[in-house]
Amino acid sequence: MVLANLSKVTDTKLQRINSALLKEFSSYPLNQAQVARIVKSADISRGSFYTYFKDLPDAYQYLYHQAMTAIHQPLPTASLTSNYQPEIYLQTASDFTGKIVNSRYYNLIKLHILYNEVILPQAKPAPALTLDARHWSAMTLSHATIRDILLQPAKRQTFLDRLAIALTSLVDQD
Numbered sequence: 001m002v003l004a005n006l007s008k009v010t011d012t013k014l015q016r017i018n019s020a021l022l023k024e025f026s027s028y029p030l031n032q033a034q035v036a037r038i039v040k041s042a043d044i045s046r047g048s049f050y051t052y053f054k055d056l057p058d059a060y061q062y063l064y065h066q067a068m069t070a071i072h073q074p075l076p077t078a079s080l081t082s083n084y085q086p087e088i089y090l091q092t093a094s095d096f097t098g099k100i101v102n103s104r105y106y107n108l109i110k111l112h113i114l115y116n117e118v119i120l121p122q123a124k125p126a127p128a129l130t131l132d133a134r135h136w137s138a139m140t141l142s143h144a145t146i147r148d149i150l151l152q153p154a155k156r157q158t159f160l161d162r163l164a165i166a167l168t169s170l171v172d173q174d
Contacts, residue, residue: 004062006052016042017052021063026107029115030060057120064112067105072096075139084134086167093142094160097149101156110150134170141166 006014020042024033033056039049053059075092100109131139145163149156 004053004058006062009052013042013044017044018063018066021059022104022108025060025063026105026111029111030057030119031115033060060116061120063108064116067103067108071099071103071105071109084132084138084170086138086164086171089138089142089167090160090164093145093163097146097156097160100146101149101153106150113147113150137170138167 006017009017020038023041024038028034035046035049035056038059039046042049049059053062073092073095075088100106103109141163145159148159152159
């Protein structure tokens with residue numbers, strides 16, 4: 001849960017804070033991030049940092065939420081409960097990786113997937129627990145493909161082609 005308290009911060013100060021957070025969390029995994037670098041870069045006091053955020057993970061989750069709001073389009077809920085349609089998963093993975101590879105959030109998301117997601121608590125139960133086997137497999141394959149693309153963006157199309165084949169193979173699993 002994001003606890004950030006930035007409602008009374010001016011736009012200029014908010015931009016400095018967001019920029020400092022992005023710089024820090026795009027350069028260092030959460031367990032190596034430092035409040036000292038953030039407050040120096042944002043030109044705010046350490047006390048102000050703790051007025052705005054409970055702790056470093058809270059600041060991280062605030063920024064990660066900002067990034068996901070800007071670039072992530074989740075699958076429509078109806079897609080997860082209807083008949084399996086591999087093209088929806090492929091299109092979602094393609095759209096997301098197309099946005100992220102050229103995004104200012106690329107390094108943040110890359111570090112998140114490589115290091116940070118395993119150390120942060122899940123705010124809500126994973127939707128994968130309620131999916132049938134086909135949808136769960138498609139979601140798992142899509143996330144693995146996104147990870148591969150983040151690690152090797154030059155091979156994006158190769159990974160998407162492999163995902164298309166894998167997703168299509170799930171159609172015949174009756």
